[in-house]
Structures are given as C-alpha cells and as structure tokens.
Amino acid sequence: MPMPAEWQEYSYWNSDQSEPLENGLSEHLRLGKLALMAGMTATTARIFAARSTIRKEGDLETMVSEVVSGSASCRCTLPDGRTMLASILLPGDMIGVSSLIDGSRSGSVEARTQMSVRSLSHAEVLRLAAEKPDVALWLLWHQTRENNRSNEWMAVLSHGNAREKIAFLLLDLYRRLQREAHVGDVPVRVPLTQREIGERLGLTLPHVCRTVALFRERGIVEVFYGGIDILSPHALMART
Amino acid sequence: MPMPAEWQEYSYWNSDQSEPLENGLSEHLRLGKLALMAGMTATTARIFAARSTIRKEGDLETMVSEVVSGSASCRCTLPDGRTMLASILLPGDMIGVSSLIDGSRSGSVEARTQMSVRSLSHAEVLRLAAEKPDVALWLLWHQTRENNRSNEWMAVLSHGNAREKIAFLLLDLYRRLQREAHVGDVPVRVPLTQREIGERLGLTLPHVCRTVALFRERGIVEVFYGGIDILSPHALMART
C-alpha cells in the first residue's frame, strides 16, 4: 500500500484495540458471547420496518438486543432542544447493555432500514450472567470496548477540526461495514446523509457539504444521493 | 434556590445518573465493591510525590488502583503530537479497570499533588471476580457508569461552545470535589490551570481565559493563581 512518507496516519484514532489477550481471558470471552448469543437465537427475531421506532427516548429498556441486519440511529435531545445523533447501530452491535446494569434511560432508537433484531430480557441476561461467569465477563469486556471507543471519539470531537471529524466518522463506518460484508473491498458505501453526519459531529449541513466536497475533489470519496462512497480509506487516514 | 424562570438547566448534561435500581442489583453492587475494596485495603497504600509519574504512556498496566487522596491527570498524545488531558482523577476514582479486561494501553497518569493509591494486581482482581460474581457485577457497573459519563461528554464536546464546555467541566469537578469533602458548600476550589482546562476541552489558553473572564464578571466564579473558585454552581448550570 504505497503512501507518501510525509503522510502521518491517525494511528491512535480509529485503532482497532483488540489486542490478543495473553492472560487466557479470550477463551472465556468467546464462551461468554456464545452463551449469550445462544440465549438470543432461542427467541424469535423481531422485525422492524424502516423509519419505525424501536425505543422511545426516556423509556425504560427491558431487553438486551443484538442487531442482526439493517441499521438504526440512536438519538438524544440536548438541553437546548436540538437533537444529536448519538450513534449508528450496525449488524453485530448491541442495544441496551448499559440500561441492563444501571437502569439509565438513553436516547431513542429508530430503524433506518428494515431491521432484524434478536433480544433477551434483562432478567434473563442477569440470570445467565449469574449462572455463567463467562457471560458477565463478556458484558464487562463489551462495555470496556465501548469505553475505549468513546475515548477516541472524545479526542477527535474535542481537538479535531471538521476534516478530521468527518474523516474519523467515515473511517469508523467504513471499518464496521467492511467487517460484515467484505465482498468488494472498495468502494464501501456509507449510507449516511450529510445532515446526519452533521448531527453526529456537531457540524452544520453546509459546512459538512463543503468539507466533503474537499474530499471529493481529491478523489477520496464520491457523493451520491443519501450516502457517500469511500474510494480511498488510506487517504482518509492521512492528515492534511 | 431562587432562579430566573427563563433559565434552562442542563438537566441532561452532568446529571447524576445513579437511579435507584428496582431489580435488587444494588445490594449485589454494594457487596461487590466491598469485596474489591477489602482486597485493596489489605495491601499497603502506595504514595506518589507531586509531579511524579504513576504510569507511562503505552506501558502495560498490571494493577487496578483506587485513588485514596490527592489528584492525578491522565494524558494521551494525539496523532499530530499534541497532548490532550483525558481526565482528572480524584479520590474514589479507579485506575486501570479498562486495561484489566482488554489489555489496552491508555495514556500516562501523573500525580498532580501528593497522592495515596491502593492497588490490587490484575490477576488478583480477576480471581476475586471469578470467585465472587458480585465483584464482576460491580466492575461491569463501573464501566457502564463511565460509559454514560463519556456519552454526556461527547454531547458537550461535539455540540457545545466554549462557555458550555467550560461550564460543564467546572460543574463536573465541582460535584466530584463536593462529594468528597462537603464541608463548606460554596465556594468550591477547582484546582485546574486554565491551560489544563484548554487541554481537556480542545480550547486554546487565551480563549479559555476570555471565557472564564465572562463568568468572573458575572460573579459566577473567581480566578486565582492555579485554580478557580466556583461561587455559583447554579448560574453555571444555566444557559446563556
């Protein structure tokens, strides 16, 4: 993958933090995830239509779910009434792990496309975790990984400019989408509206458009109606 | 606490998310924390001098620690070489929980004042967690709470201006400091340099100074050499 030497990469940001664990935990984590997934596949999957509401903001969550297919957006309203896009949920992502343990009420979850979701009630998950320590361990690992991702996001959101923020978001989606369906490597189509990108990053739509236009002029991305094609993820990783 | 009615509060941001758990988990959490703390008090506390390094960036953490007294700063270097202030550690805060479970290497930890720290090795914590499910549960709860705090931070960092960011940071420190020593309620002295505030929030020192000056002119805070006194936390919570 030839790259000009003067390009510095965002090695810290968007790093895949899954180092091999030398302490023998990985086998326990594998078993824990397996047990949790087994409990979920035992129940019938729920199907949500596009643009339907999966969870209303402020409602108490009673289930832990895994996204099987489709994508959803998690939003929460800010104190001044604006609404921000908290996260994009893709296949493999979990919903409701935080509320399982601390009863917190997070934002709303809305299906962006038709979705299939496997769930398990909080009570059932807690029973599983008490019965099999590996399940509790996997939940702990999951929350820890979320934490590490949050820390990277905070670094970008606090110290990055619009180019860096948008590049980080696109790379994040790029990696997560590629993990699922790694058929054609490039381009990967990120199904995000420029308005959504702005809502996620705290940027206005016109400025998102202008910044994306810079990437487009350099041949790094291609813009279409309702999404962005990533042509050169390596160029996105490079600064300047 | 009389307040002009037109003031809106940051009810979402900086909210204390510890809702009472109705599912009987709180007793397990209490026991889990107790067991972990018992293991820590059994070991002798470590003392660090002010400005000494507790953990170097990139080093592998081998212990889980709790801050007993003093304060520390956790920094990490950004891809462009700048260094950001990731968090301020106060008495009661934990160090090294994330690395326990995923082997991640986070930033450096440096004592800001003389510090006293109680620790337990990763191996010992894992043994405790395997033996007593309540300990694993408490760790899970701890990481979940960290996650919720991170999400609030991301909302402020992405969608807030300098006034909101600084107010949020000061309120965060105010609440955490008050929890420890709630002798004189006001003023609470936040021992943060304006340079540090900027490093934490991604703002430059001159702009931090100008923004803090606004708060000072309104009688909300008082600035002194090396820190800020918070005179009116309620005014900090109010928007505008």
Next chain:
DNA sequence: CGATATGTTGAGACCCGTCAATTAGGGTGG
C-alpha cells in the same frame, strides 16, 4: 532577586455557523 509558570489582553486571520437561494434525486398519486 531571578526564573519560571500562570493569567491577561489585543489585533488579525481562519474556521465554522447562519441565512438564503438554487439544483437535483426519488417517491407518490394521477
């Protein structure tokens, strides 16, 4: 007292937000 760190202030530039108008894509009903 000197040295260093911190806080303060000003001028100018740049990044980004605001408001507005325009173009284009995609769905829906006739």
Next chain:
DNA sequence: CCACCCTAATTGACGGGTCTCAACATATCG
C-alpha cells in the same frame, strides 16, 4: 408516463466564534 412534493445536496454572502501570535502582568518558587 407525467406532475408534484419532499428530501438531499450545493453554493454564496455575511457574521461570529475561536485560533494564532504577541506582548505584558502577576504569582510562586528557589
């Protein structure tokens, strides 16, 4: 198939928030 509408994307002019560079004042420490 076409007319229509709604959403998404684009672009320009302007203003404000923040950064940059700089100088200076002040506090603390040795």
